């Protein structure tokens with residue numbers, strides 16, 4: 001259980017095409033068990049310029065877990081068990097906007113959750129809580145990422161709405177047009193419920209969405225394929241690596257609670273009266289919510 005002023009430990013969740021991070025000092029893979037079952041894989045722990053960092057390949061090192069089977073709760077619990085306080089998510093996404101070309105990096109800040117059948121909360125009967133998800137990403141960490149991108153001369157677009165679909169199939173053309181008509185900018189399959197669970201666990205969360213394709217709405221571009229996604233990611237891997245290497249040490253040195261309020265999200269969220277709380281739930285939630293239970 002970490003207190004709001006705990007020195008930062010950066011967690012990096014690597015999405016499609018990002019199964020490892022290079023350049024860590026003292027690297028070691030650690031297997032973590034959680035009350036929610038196993039995370040996607042072992043987690044790689046180490047340091048970048050003295051700043052502790054923990055890496056989790058979202059789909060496993062061999063990309064064996066599809067988006068609709070990800071154990072998001074276990075992934076977030078495992079990161080928090082290893083002391084993580086701020087999460088950088090790297091994600092491949094389709095573009096729903098002409099000007100967001102493949103190869104563009106976007107700091108997505110809003111989500112529309114169209115997923116079905118995923119476990120979307122740590123809380124449940126016996127221990128009820130409602131956190132705010134009005135601003136699901138951490139504005140402070142996004143600012144650090146933006147500065148890191150500038151320092152590395154990596155163009156990055158600040159802000160954008162990411163529609164999260166269930167998958168694993170890509171969208172039908174009618175769905176793609178629908179998402180565009182809703183004003184969404186990006187489409188992907190993984191950032192929900194991941195971002196909301198990070199908020200429940202009082203972790204800062206920011207996502208670097210790496211545009212790989214125009215989904216299937218654009219009449220001058222072919223329909224998205226895995227081959228295209230991996231090709232564009234491979235071409236941009238070096239940029240992503242430099243961005244992470246610059247951002248991680250820049251997140252060091254925070255000595256107070258996150259100014260955006262992420263580390264205190266549970267202060268006013270739990271509604272179940274203390275005498276009505278299920279002891280088994282309190283035990284299950286000791287990593288993510290032990291601070292307030």
Ligand SMILES: CSC[C@H]1O[C@H](OP(=O)(O)O)[C@H](O)[C@@H]1O
Nearest residue numbers: 015016067091092188189190229
């Ligand atoms: C391999 S293409 C589709 C796959 O890629 C994205 O995952 P991630 O966010 O982990 O990079 C997308 O959401 C799909 O899961």
Ligand SMILES: Nc1ncnc2[nH]cnc12
Nearest residue numbers: 092093094187188215224
């Ligand atoms: N077009 C797309 N739809 C959903 N997820 C994606 N990941 C990368 N491109 C995607």
